[in-house]
Amino acid sequence: xxxxxxxxxxxxxxxxxxxxxxxxxxxxxxxxxxxxxxxxxxxxxxxxxxxxxxxxxxxxxxxxxxxxxxxxxxxxxxxxxxxxxxxxxxxxxxxxxxxxxxxxxxxxxxxxxxxxxxxxxxxxxxxxxxxxxxxxxxxxxxxxxxxxxxxxxxxxxxx
Numbered sequence: 001x002x003x004x005x006x007x008x009x010x011x012x013x014x015x016x017x018x019x020x021x022x023x024x025x026x027x028x029x030x031x032x033x034x035x036x037x038x039x040x041x042x043x044x045x046x047x048x049x050x051x052x053x054x055x056x057x058x059x060x061x062x063x064x065x066x067x068x069x070x071x072x073x074x075x076x077x078x079x080x081x082x083x084x085x086x087x088x089x090x091x092x093x094x095x096x097x098x099x100x101x102x103x104x105x106x107x108x109x110x111x112x113x114x115x116x117x118x119x120x121x122x123x124x125x126x127x128x129x130x131x132x133x134x135x136x137x138x139x140x141x142x143x144x145x146x147x148x149x150x151x152x153x154x155x156x157x158x159x
Contacts, residue, residue, distance in 0.1 A: 008152050009041045015159040016047035016097065021126075023155065024093035025051030026064055026085040028076060028102040029119060033148045049093045054085065064088035064100075076102050077114050079131045082122030086131075090124040097159070098124040099151045103134075105143040119147045125158045 016023055025034045035051040038044050052063055057076055060066040065088035066081060074080040085100030103119030110116035115135075122131040132154065136146040 005037055005149060005152070006041065008149070008156060009037055009044075012038075012152060012156045012159070013041055013044060013047050015156065019096070019159070021096040022047055022049045022093070023097040023099070024049045024089050024095045025151075026060075026089040026098065026100040027051060027053050028055055028060070028085075028100075029105045030101045030144050030148050030151070031055065033144050034099065034101065034151055037148055037152065049095050052089070052092075060085060064092060075114070077104055077118060077120055078102075079120055079122070079133065082120040082131050083124075083129050084122075086122035086124040087129060096126050097155060099155050100124075101147050101151050103136075103143070103147055105140045105147075107140060117143055119143065119150070121147065121151045121154055123155055123158055125155070128158075130158070 032053045038048045054060045057071050064085050066084040082100045086098045089098035100122040104110045104116050106116035117136045119134045136143045
């Protein structure tokens, strides 16, 4: 999987560079893994502006502009929240592309509505916003790695 991630990130970097665009990240359940994957590729400073690990809801609110009432109504692991995170990240970092991830990596913390492995990923690409829900299997690290991979593959597919 390491080689696949490296190739994916290199392609993403090339696509961003060709457009003269920058990307940024907002991560909750992945805890900075996406940023790590991006910065593992030499030259990423040309197209990756930076990111924030917004694990606590108050950080999602204060740094990314996610409205408190939205978090209260839908929860951190929701379409609405990752869309707001992605939009807030694009605005805060002044970039054309942003990806946001929030989920339940486990081993606990799940619920019947949002079981362990439930992850929402949101993208903001050149003013267009989208989100998708995923259900990943495995332990905490597996969920985090699958989430990061899906976030990057989704972003690459939108360029």
